[in-house]
Amino acid sequence: MAKNTWSTDDPGIAATLRRSRRLFQEHAPALLHHARIAPLLDRYRQSIDLTASRSLSLGVPASCAACAGRGCLCCFEGVERQYDEYLLLINHLLGADGQRESAVEAVCHYCGPRGCCLVAKHSFCLNYFCQDVKLALGADSATGLRGVVGAELQCQWELERVLMPWLWSAGQTAHRG
Numbered sequence: 001m002a003k004n005t006w007s008t009d010d011p012g013i014a015a016t017l018r019r020s021r022r023l024f025q026e027h028a029p030a031l032l033h034h035a036r037i038a039p040l041l042d043r044y045r046q047s048i049d050l051t052a053s054r055s056l057s058l059g060v061p062a063s064c065a066a067c068a069g070r071g072c073l074c075c076f077e078g079v080e081r082q083y084d085e086y087l088l089l090i091n092h093l094l095g096a097d098g099q100r101e102s103a104v105e106a107v108c109h110y111c112g113p114r115g116c117c118l119v120a121k122h123s124f125c126l127n128y129f130c131q132d133v134k135l136a137l138g139a140d141s142a143t144g145l146r147g148v149v150g151a152e153l154q155c156q157w158e159l160e161r162v163l164m165p166w167l168w169s170a171g172q173t174a175h176r177g
């Protein structure tokens with residue numbers, strides 16, 4: 001797969017990152033201690049960790065690392081535009097600030113030398129399994145992994161349905177596209 005290089009001049013992505021950082025700086029203490037949002041963040045983190053450990057035990061990261069070594073990662077330019085300031089805010093709340101190590105040629109903006117620098121991922125990223133990974137997993141493992149991914153996305157959705165009205169009441173949301 002040919003590599004495209006994300007441009008640091010892209011005003012849209014830079015502005016989205018700035019907005020997410022501003023939201024985090026203004027609201028992190030309230031959100032991290034909110035009676036409903038804090039437990040949902042914990043539950044989401046646990047589901048993300050479960051997906052990661054299940055993927056690890058099935059050998060998916062090893063396949064992807066081999067891909068990266070050959071320069072043919074499936075992360076590609078443009079995916080970063082799927083991430084709005086609200087999903088990036090959730091990443092901040094989970095300790096991922098969207099900063100990758102800059103010395104590496106990137107495809108998606110969030111792709112660094114050790115893979116994706118985000119924790120809370122868009123369904124677009126989570127649901128993709130290439131043919132090689134599907135073959136390596138086999139049907140049963142692939143179905144099991146999709147179930148874990150589905151549970152993670154459900155936790156993301158449950159968090160957002162509480163977080164977004166909270167931000168709205170704080171006057172911090174525009175319409176989500």
Ligand code: SF4
Pocket residue numbers: 063064065067068072073074075128129130131132133
């Ligand atoms: S999902 Fe497949 S194509 Fe994408 S990085 Fe992993 S092994 Fe490579």
Ligand code: SF4
Pocket residue numbers: 074075076079080108109110111112115116117118121125
């Ligand atoms: S997994 Fe991360 S690096 Fe890859 S396309 Fe998605 S956001 Fe970008």
